[in-house]
Amino acid sequence: MLRLVVIIPFIIVLIVVMLVNIDPINVKFIIAEWKTSIGLFSLIWGLISFFVGALTVFISLVGQWRRTRKAEQKVRELEKQLTDLQTRYIDLTTQHHASQAVLQSSSSPTPTSSTSSYEDVTLEN
Numbered sequence: 001m002l003r004l005v006v007i008i009p010f011i012i013v014l015i016v017v018m019l020v021n022i023d024p025i026n027v028k029f030i031i032a033e034w035k036t037s038i039g040l041f042s043l044i045w046g047l048i049s050f051f052v053g054a055l056t057v058f059i060s061l062v063g064q065w066r067r068t069r070k071a072e073q074k075v076r077e078l079e080k081q082l083t084d085l086q087t088r089y090i091d092l093t094t095q096h097h098a099s100q101a102v103l104q105s106s107s108s109p110t111p112t113s114s115t116s117s118y119e120d121v122t123l124e125n
Contacts, residue, residue: 010046018043 018039025038 007050010050014043014046 018037021039021042022037024035025041027034027036027041
Protein backbone atom coordinates (compact mmCIF):
# COMPACT_ATOMS: atom_id res chain seq x y z
CA MET A 1 0.00 0.00 0.00
CA LEU A 2 2.85 2.37 0.83
CA ARG A 3 4.34 1.74 -2.60
CA LEU A 4 1.13 2.86 -4.25
CA VAL A 5 1.07 6.04 -2.15
CA VAL A 6 4.52 6.88 -3.54
CA ILE A 7 4.09 5.64 -7.12
CA ILE A 8 0.64 7.03 -7.99
CA PRO A 9 1.40 10.73 -7.27
CA PHE A 10 4.72 10.40 -9.11
CA ILE A 11 3.02 9.02 -12.22
CA ILE A 12 0.22 11.61 -12.01
CA VAL A 13 2.76 14.46 -11.92
CA LEU A 14 4.60 12.99 -14.91
CA ILE A 15 1.37 12.65 -16.90
CA VAL A 16 0.33 16.24 -16.06
CA VAL A 17 3.75 17.51 -17.20
CA MET A 18 3.39 15.48 -20.40
CA LEU A 19 -0.07 16.90 -21.15
CA VAL A 20 0.88 20.52 -20.39
CA ASN A 21 4.15 20.55 -22.33
CA ILE A 22 3.30 19.40 -25.84
CA ASP A 23 5.72 21.66 -27.75
CA PRO A 24 8.34 19.55 -29.56
CA ILE A 25 12.02 19.96 -28.67
CA ASN A 26 15.21 18.49 -30.09
CA VAL A 27 16.60 15.75 -27.84
CA LYS A 28 20.22 14.69 -28.35
CA PHE A 29 21.53 11.55 -26.69
CA ILE A 30 25.14 10.58 -27.44
CA ILE A 31 24.78 9.75 -31.17
CA ALA A 32 21.01 9.91 -31.57
CA GLU A 33 18.82 12.96 -32.07
CA TRP A 34 15.04 13.20 -32.26
CA LYS A 35 12.16 15.60 -31.74
CA THR A 36 9.69 14.98 -28.97
CA SER A 37 7.66 16.96 -26.46
CA ILE A 38 9.27 17.75 -23.12
CA GLY A 39 6.33 16.10 -21.34
CA LEU A 40 6.75 12.80 -23.16
CA PHE A 41 10.51 12.97 -22.63
CA SER A 42 9.96 13.58 -18.89
CA LEU A 43 7.52 10.69 -18.68
CA ILE A 44 9.86 8.27 -20.43
CA TRP A 45 12.87 9.46 -18.39
CA GLY A 46 10.88 9.13 -15.14
CA LEU A 47 9.77 5.60 -15.99
CA ILE A 48 13.31 4.56 -16.92
CA SER A 49 14.58 6.01 -13.62
CA PHE A 50 11.83 4.22 -11.73
CA PHE A 51 12.68 0.85 -13.27
CA VAL A 52 16.40 1.32 -12.62
CA GLY A 53 15.58 2.08 -8.97
CA ALA A 54 13.30 -0.95 -8.76
CA LEU A 55 16.03 -3.15 -10.23
CA THR A 56 18.52 -1.83 -7.68
CA VAL A 57 16.16 -2.57 -4.81
CA PHE A 58 15.46 -6.04 -6.21
CA ILE A 59 19.17 -6.85 -6.39
CA SER A 60 19.67 -5.81 -2.77
CA LEU A 61 16.63 -7.87 -1.72
CA VAL A 62 18.04 -10.99 -3.38
CA GLY A 63 21.13 -10.69 -1.16
CA GLN A 64 18.93 -10.22 1.89
CA TRP A 65 16.86 -13.28 0.98
CA ARG A 66 20.04 -15.39 0.76
CA ARG A 67 21.21 -14.21 4.17
CA THR A 68 17.75 -14.94 5.58
CA ARG A 69 17.74 -18.49 4.22
CA LYS A 70 21.21 -19.14 5.65
CA ALA A 71 20.14 -17.75 9.03
CA GLU A 72 16.98 -19.90 9.05
CA GLN A 73 19.04 -22.98 8.21
CA LYS A 74 21.44 -22.18 11.07
CA VAL A 75 18.47 -21.75 13.44
CA ARG A 76 17.11 -25.16 12.42
CA GLU A 77 20.52 -26.75 13.06
CA LEU A 78 20.81 -25.08 16.46
CA GLU A 79 17.28 -26.13 17.41
CA LYS A 80 18.15 -29.72 16.51
CA GLN A 81 21.30 -29.53 18.64
CA LEU A 82 19.26 -28.09 21.51
CA THR A 83 16.74 -30.91 21.26
CA ASP A 84 19.56 -33.49 21.24
CA LEU A 85 21.20 -31.88 24.27
CA GLN A 86 17.90 -31.75 26.14
CA THR A 87 17.33 -35.43 25.42
CA ARG A 88 20.83 -36.30 26.62
CA TYR A 89 20.35 -34.20 29.76
CA ILE A 90 17.05 -35.90 30.56
CA ASP A 91 18.61 -39.33 30.02
CA LEU A 92 21.59 -38.50 32.23
CA THR A 93 19.45 -37.08 35.04
CA THR A 94 17.09 -40.06 35.03
CA GLN A 95 20.09 -42.42 35.10
CA HIS A 96 21.62 -40.44 37.96
CA HIS A 97 18.38 -40.51 39.99
CA ALA A 98 17.99 -44.22 39.32
CA SER A 99 21.55 -44.94 40.48
CA GLN A 100 21.01 -42.78 43.59
CA ALA A 101 17.88 -44.75 44.42
CA VAL A 102 19.76 -48.03 44.04
CA LEU A 103 22.59 -46.77 46.27
CA GLN A 104 20.18 -45.57 48.94
CA SER A 105 18.27 -48.81 49.00
CA SER A 106 21.46 -50.90 49.26
CA SER A 107 23.08 -48.71 51.95
CA SER A 108 20.06 -48.42 54.26
CA PRO A 109 20.42 -50.68 57.35
CA THR A 110 18.03 -53.53 57.69
CA PRO A 111 16.90 -54.22 61.23
CA THR A 112 17.91 -57.71 62.44
CA SER A 113 15.94 -57.76 65.61
CA SER A 114 12.69 -56.33 66.78
CA THR A 115 14.43 -53.94 69.13
CA SER A 116 16.68 -51.20 67.93
CA SER A 117 20.19 -50.53 69.17
CA TYR A 118 19.02 -47.22 70.64
CA GLU A 119 16.75 -49.04 73.04
CA ASP A 120 19.63 -51.30 74.07
CA VAL A 121 21.83 -48.34 74.90
CA THR A 122 19.15 -46.62 76.97
CA LEU A 123 18.35 -49.76 78.94
CA GLU A 124 21.98 -50.26 79.95
CA ASN A 125 22.27 -46.77 81.42
